[in-house]
Amino acid sequence: MSLDSTPETVDLESTETTPEPAKVEVDPALQVRFKTQNGKTLLLLPPEPTESTVSPWEEMWEQLKHRLAAGERFWQPQTAIHLMARDRLLDARQLQIIADALTEANLTLKRIYTSRRQTAVAAVTLGYSVEQQNSLSHLTQAAPQPGTTLDDPLYLQSTIRSGMEIRHAGTVIILGDVNPGGSLIAEGDIVVWGRLKGLAHAGAKGNRQCRIMTLHMEPTQLRIADKVARPPEHPPAEYLPEVAYIGEGGIRIAPAQEFARWLTEHQA
Amino acid sequence: MTRVVVLTSGKGGVGKTTCTANLGMALAQQGQRIAVIDADFGLRNLDLLLGLENRIVFTALDVLAGDCRLEQALVKDKRQPNLALLPAAQNRSKEAITPEQMTELVSKLSAAEFDFIFIDCPAGIEGGFRNAIAAAKEAIVVTTPEISAVRDADRVIGLLEANDIKTKRLIINRLKPAMVQEDQMMSVQDVQDILAIPLLGVIPDDERVIVSTNKGEPLVLEKKLSLAGVAFANVARRLLGEKVSFLDLNAPHDDLFSRVRRLFRG
Numbered sequence: 001m002s003l004d005s006t007p008e009t010v011d012l013e014s015t016e017t018t019p020e021p022a023k024v025e026v027d028p029a030l031q032v033r034f035k036t037q038n039g040k041t042l043l044l045l046p047p048e049p050t051e052s053t054v055s056p057w058e059e060m061w062e063q064l065k066h067r068l069a070a071g072e073r074f075w076q077p078q079t080a081i082h083l084m085a086r087d088r089l090l091d092a093r094q095l096q097i098i099a100d101a102l103t104e105a106n107l108t109l110k111r112i113y114t115s116r117r118q119t120a121v122a123a124v125t126l127g128y129s130v131e132q133q134n135s136l137s138h139l140t141q142a143a144p145q146p147g148t149t150l151d152d153p154l155y156l157q158s159t160i161r162s163g164m165e166i167r168h169a170g171t172v173i174i175l176g177d178v179n180p181g182g183s184l185i186a187e188g189d190i191v192v193w194g195r196l197k198g199l200a201h202a203g204a205k206g207n208r209q210c211r212i213m214t215l216h217m218e219p220t221q222l223r224i225a226d227k228v229a230r231p232p233e234h235p236p237a238e239y240l241p242e243v244a245y246i247g248e249g250g251i252r253i254a255p256a257q258e259f260a261r262w263l264t265e266h267q268a
Numbered sequence: 269m270t271r272v273v274v275l276t277s278g279k280g281g282v283g284k285t286t287c288t289a290n291l292g293m294a295l296a297q298q299g300q301r302i303a304v305i306d307a308d309f310g311l312r313n314l315d316l317l318l319g320l321e322n323r324i325v326f327t328a329l330d331v332l333a334g335d336c337r338l339e340q341a342l343v344k345d346k347r348q349p350n351l352a353l354l355p356a357a358q359n360r361s362k363e364a365i366t367p368e369q370m371t372e373l374v375s376k377l378s379a380a381e382f383d384f385i386f387i388d389c390p391a392g393i394e395g396g397f398r399n400a401i402a403a404a405k406e407a408i409v410v411t412t413p414e415i416s417a418v419r420d421a422d423r424v425i426g427l428l429e430a431n432d433i434k435t436k437r438l439i440i441n442r443l444k445p446a447m448v449q450e451d452q453m454m455s456v457q458d459v460q461d462i463l464a465i466p467l468l469g470v471i472p473d474d475e476r477v478i479v480s481t482n483k484g485e486p487l488v489l490e491k492k493l494s495l496a497g498v499a500f501a502n503v504a505r506r507l508l509g510e511k512v513s514f515l516d517l518n519a520p521h522d523d524l525f526s527r528v529r530r531l532f533r534g
Contacts, residue, residue: 164426
């Protein structure tokens with residue numbers, strides 16, 4: 001049985017391809033993120049703002065606070081954090097604010113990696129150990145080779161409120177609601193264990209196999225790879241857990257149970 | 269301990285200043301010493317609602333510039349001596365002050381042994397908003413049951429979270445119970461579903477608010493309180509930790525017909 005012929009599959013009111021094949025810029029390097037690499041926990045900051053990538057201090061600070069609060073349950077106390085400041089200019093006050101926020105979350109700032117002299121000087125003044133990298137190594141580090149595997153899934157326990165945008169080069173799992181005006185952009189799948197009322201874009205780098213799963217599918221808009229869909233004009237009387245995927249003719253939605261059954265049959 | 273509370277909404281025109289004036293006055297009536305700060309530099313209104321416009325001599329900017337002492341700039345309310353207003357400057361823009369200066373003003377006021385400091389936040393989420401929340405420890409988010417106001421309130425709650433303001437409570441202003449019953453307006457439950465912060469009070473829509481604004485007399489000063497006035501007084505008591513049950517706003521609209529209609533709608 002093919003999923004497309006599943007009778008329970010809901011037709012979306014309007015399914016259309018974006019005018020130009022979506023080359024969505026997921027670049028998670030533009031957001032604050034935590035990453036474990038070779039047993040070390042890294043805190044990566046977005047690069048110094050340029051005209052095209054505006055990410056002033058306030059915005060970065062809010063992202064950091066949100067990521068810390070949303071992952072609270074998973075931190076081992078006193079985990080050493082390696083701050084990858086890259087070419088970001090940070091003064092002593094800002095470094096201190098970051099260190100304090102980490103302390104508050106029971107984490108310790110261990111080492112700062114930067115390619116900027118000013119940041120290095122500020123960090124030394126505060127008594128942190130610093131590793132100054134030349135910007136060349138930072139460049140190779142910032143631009144991953146095409147075709148690399150996805151990042152580890154990002155698991156956040158938080159309400160994604162209006163104006164928040166979560167970008168991740170992997171699968172995103174949200175324990176909480178995604179409110180109207182909030183958006184999730186993932187290179188992999190999206191799972192919302194809560195109500196999805198905002199925008200979700202799975203497979204943002206073009207993977208049409210990606211899916212969006214939620215307990216309550218009431219999105220402003222769904223996107224998978226280069227396909228876009230709006231929810232039906234008349235909302236259903238009742239919301240059941242559903243899965244959105246690309247099927248015949250665009251994005252389709254199936255009840256989670258049907259989808260699970262299809263998956264097992266398909267594999268058998 | 270002085271409680272520093274910011275009243276904010278994101279969207280303009282939902283009733284931040286009205287709530288500040290009425291709650292401030294209601295708390296003063298409960299015997300609390302309270303200072304209200306107008307953080308809307310360049311577009312000040314709070315003085316009008318409190319009827320204190322013609323008594324302003326110095327503003328917050330004069331205090332910061334060292335041109336006067338804090339006590340000189342504070343405008344005491346004659347009707348209610350527990351209430352004092354720290355006015356904003358009308359002839360300057362929002363960039364005239366920094367978050368650090370706002371913090372300085374608030375710590376000066378805290379030293380003057382007020383029980384409460386209310387900060388009336390300007391609309392928007394730019395510099396003026398950042399000034400207003402800089403010194404606050406608690407926030408009251410004001411919204412109306414409209415999709416645009418709720419969307420903006422949601423954004424503001426996110427920003428408050430990021431700025432470490434942990435205590436956030438909600439006032440839903442200008443609710444029209446009759447319209448809610450007709451399913452033409454978002455209900456209290458609909459708003460709470462999205463915003464997911466504790467509810468401090470629901471203020472029914474009342475034309476007398478306009479009259480009170482024009483006269484510069486907060487609703488809670490009326491001898492015979494209107495429903496909105498009672499709602500404000502209840503919010504003030506809840507702020508003080510009292511358990512006050514929510515008003516049944518449906519009562520006046522609850523005739524047999526609407527009950528039958530509700531029954532059929534389930």
